[in-house]
Amino acid sequence: MNRCFTSIKPGYSPEETNLMHYTVNVIKALFVVILCVFFYAAAYGEEAAPLVSLRESLDTVEVERLITNAHRLPVQRRIEFISKYLLGRKYHPETRDRIKKQQKMPVEKVEAANPDPLPVEFLRTSLTYLDCMTYVEHVLAIAASVKPVYHEEFLCRLIDIMFNAGGQPLMNHHRNHFTSLWGDVNERKGYLRNIARNHPWAVSRELYLNRVGNNRTFYVEDRFLIADKAQQMWYFPTDVVLAGHAPLASGDVVAMVTDKEGLDVTHMGFYIESKGKHLLRHASIKLNRIVDQDFNQYLRDGKHIRGLMAFRPMLQAAQPNLYRFQAIAAP
Template identity: 30%
Template sequence: MKSIILSSFALIFSWCCSAQDYSCSPENREAVASKIEEIRGIRESSAGEQLITIGKAFLGTPYVAKTLEGNPSETLVIDLQGLDCTTFVENVLAFGLIRREGDLTFDAFLRALEKVRYREGILQGYSSRLHYFTEWLDDNEEKELVMNITSRLGGIEVPKELHFMSRHRDLYPALSKENTYEDMIQIEKKISKNPICVLPLDTLAENENMLESGDIIALATSIEGLDVTHTGFAIRMPDNRIHLLHASATGKVEISELPLVDYLKKIRNNTGIIVARPVF
């Protein structure tokens, strides 16, 4: 009897500890369940087309910045009520993963989102989150979730020192902790050793036909210390042009009215794009 009680206590304790690792309101838990039901009937065969179908299910969702910041400690934040460009891409990928694996449960979604969002798929504090897109891309390529095809499309390698977060420490509350700040400096030094491959706008215009719906598009920037300012999904529209399905800072998840090439011409400090193709 004593062993049964101890086993039961251990199970309850394990669940409680696990629950502390993520942050999800009842409304967001319902939203996850609702999205899971929506994706059950997806019939598209390619990963890209599946992701577009999932992404379009978020059309109209309000844009909310910094939903992952400001917590006392790093947790796996589940928030489908408001999305920024990064959380939109990550959530869509996570739903795509559980759709592929056939495990359409809340716990499977948690595991998938952690896998996409954190270095080596493991949440170990603030600095384990993949804050810079170029590291996010490299890490998720190692996990065999995406493939960087920028070079294949005509991209060129450019050296760039990444230090935006450490030099704008006041913008990131978690960096007020000295050990976290030092961790971020070391991460920036490490990822700055690799050049960034960027597809210039003129080359994109020539090779737009090589892009596929579902490709992840990241907007490279000339801003000092920063690699990317925005991200979303390529989507081929009835005009046979590639547009951008994204959480727009202008207010909501939407499809760009302009084709991607023309959209980029209006983005200040843009130097081209980085392209990742889902391969799961």
């Protein structure tokens, strides 16, 4: 007999008492069924999640420690803390070699068609080697993680920031390669806010990101499909930024707008204010590492910089889609 009915108040008939016991037993049985369905669905969901390959990594402990230490900080301080922690890390040699290869290719205008989409061979993740874009993405993924779990939290966040795959198996054309498109996608997801959009000191520009000009791109070689319509981008002109009219705050993601045909930006990093200085914290291909450099001087020295895109980290994205991971040996 259920304990809650061991003592029946006077006035209940035997039939009413039996009905109470029956009702309680039915509720308990339904509760057990619901629990079983929940745990089965969770297990099935994890088993059905797309599989992603990645090279064996030694970053697990470091990433989880960073998430733990940064999680309770305000968003701005979180970005400053994590981005500073990675100062001195090396520029990714694969990206550097690919850019050198790209520069040697014949100058030729082509359409970035995508007749045969290619799957992503493996997820490029490393705290040892980073390029300008993956540096920003890794910092954001660590900062957006709500629990110190490397695979189910950090890596799924990283995929959510890098790709627009919607939980599907990762394909090359899902990669948010162009920064203006990357910003739009991650603003929609809740990671960022485009502070140049409709700002009185900002200007807008339309360009076809899949029409490649004299910049010798490797996107065609990798069969990326970027866009079939004009992409609108908002940015602050260089003279506006240097005059102090752009409402930048420390920790903002900044990207250098280029005048090269078919490209939106050529570089990105973080705008940092420290000890009265305005800094660009970025992965520098020239210096081969992540560094702090004078922000205004970098803009003045940029030969093809026509302005600055700016995104404020919000880190209000929903829980990302789940992926499973398998380690593959490095070549």
